[in-house]
Amino acid sequence: MDAxxxxxxxxxxxxxxxxxxxxxxxxxxxxxxYFDDQxxxxxxxxxxxxxxxxxxxxxxxxxxxxxxxxxxxxxxHRMNRTFLPSAADCPLCPTRxxxxxxxxxxxxxxVAVFANRFPSFAPLTVDPAAPHPPVLGPADQPAYGxxxxxxxxxxxxxxxxxxxxxxxxxxxxxWAQRTEAHSVxxxxxxxxxxxxxxxxxxxxxxxxxxxxxxxxxxxxxSAQLLQQARRHRQATGGNLLADVLEAEQAESTRVVLRGEHxxxxxxxxxxxxxxxxxxxxxxxxxxxALDDAERAELATVYQELLRRVDRFHPGVDRVPYISGWxxxxxxxxxxxxxxxxxxxxxxxxxxxxxxxxxxxxxxGAWINDTTPERIADRLREVAS
Ligand SMILES: [Zn+2]
Numbered sequence: 240m241d242a243x244x245x246x247x248x249x250x251x252x253x254x255x256x257x258x259x260x261x262x263x264x265x266x267x268x269x270x271x272x273y274f275d276d277q278x279x280x281x282x283x284x285x286x287x288x289x290x291x292x293x294x295x296x297x298x299x300x301x302x303x304x305x306x307x308x309x310x311x312x313x314x315x316h317r318m319n320r321t322f323l324p325s326a327a328d329c330p331l332c333p334t335r336x337x338x339x340x341x342x343x344x345x346x347x348x349x350v351a352v353f354a355n356r357f358p359s360f361a362p363l364t365v366d367p368a369a370p371h372p373p374v375l376g377p378a379d380q381p382a383y384g385x386x387x388x389x390x391x392x393x394x395x396x397x398x399x400x401x402x403x404x405x406x407x408x409x410x411x412x413x414w415a416q417r418t419e420a421h422s423v424x425x426x427x428x429x430x431x432x433x434x435x436x437x438x439x440x441x442x443x444x445x446x447x448x449x450x451x452x453x454x455x456x457x458x459x460x461s462a463q464l465l466q467q468a469r470r471h472r473q474a475t476g477g478n479l480l481a482d483v484l485e486a487e488q489a490e491s492t493r494v495v496l497r498g499e500h501x502x503x504x505x506x507x508x509x510x511x512x513x514x515x516x517x518x519x520x521x522x523x524x525x526x527x528a529l530d531d532a533e534r535a536e537l538a539t540v541y542q543e544l545l546r547r548v549d550r551f552h553p554g555v556d557r558v559p560y561i562s563g564w565x566x567x568x569x570x571x572x573x574x575x576x577x578x579x580x581x582x583x584x585x586x587x588x589x590x591x592x593x594x595x596x597x598x599x600x601x602x603g604a605w606i607n608d609t610t611p612e613r614i615a616d617r618l619r620e621v622a623s
Contacts, residue, residue: 255531360384419527421453437559480577512587524567550621
């Protein structure tokens with residue numbers, strides 16, 4: 240493959256964001272974007288990725304589970320992905336020593352977004368060989384899609400919760416712009432923006448980063464939410480997620496934070512020992528549809544929620560969490576979806592994780608050892 244090319248394009252983002260985006264190409268042809276907190280006149284991010292990389296990764300396949308009606312991704316190549324490397328070999332750190340060239344060729348950056356080298360879904364696909372064709376149901380499909388890595392800082396030991404406000408605003412911009420870019424791909428059914436934090440929940444790289452999955456199908460949880468939303472619309476004419484937000488605001492027992500544009504509440508049937516949802520007041524399908532005032536408030540409110548999660552358990556500094564943005568599907572049923580964040584932790588007490596055991600893993604029947612009202616009380620108690 241040719242070495243990475245010179246900058247192809249520099250654009251300034253939405254009018255309310257002072258930063259800029261620079262698009263680059265990695266040595267194996269994968270796309271890369273630098274999102275800078277401030278627009279810089281003149282050349283930026285000129286470092287070239289010269290690593291001798293193998294062919295760009297190809298996607299695996301998705302198989303249909305006829306018992307549940309769900310697609311399962313078979314990504315055997317991910318077995319060999321980088322697992323908890325030392326800081327010197329971190330693939331997300333800037334490249335300051337050519338002998339330790341990372342995925343990011345520049346010596347510094349604010350936020351870097353690039354296509355994952357070990358993707359679950361990729362634009363380059365091969366037709367599944369299907370040596371064992373399905374006995375029942377549809378044939379295997381290529382796992383078409385996109386998997387972005389979103390690096391939140393060049394500082395290996397930083398945490399999202401501690402980043403400056405301007406950086407958090409840039410991260411929101413990166414989430415929104417990448418959602419928009421993937422949503423116009425006709426092969427993409429839904430875009431999921433998420434972060435896993437903490438080795439306890441299987442994080443393989445400690446450098447602060449999140450991910451974006453652009454799925455070729457509507458994922459099972461979304462399909463379930465959409466089915467409920469369709470029933471609700473047929474029965475009442477309303478949007479389920481909007482009506483839930485309104486009901487939680489009116490009832491207020493589980494509301495933990497109210498902004499001008501967003502409200503956070505613990506869901507009435509929370510499944511996790513720590514769980515909170517954040518919803519915009521306006522009906523919007525995804526992060527890309529948020530206006531400047533909403534993006535600005537989201538940056539502030541999101542960090543406040545992360546601070547509260549970190550303070551949830553006395554004596555624990557860094558609570559492991561999963562943060563996931565549910566967005567409307569890009570095609571069919573788009574009008575039934577509505578943007579909301581699900582932020583939760585598996586940590587039920589210091590040193591004790593909630594494991595998904597028999598009832599949850601085997602039957603999908605959840606048992607929460609605390610009450611949603613108690614979770615909400617604690618999240619209000621630890622407010623900044
Ligand atoms: Zn690093």
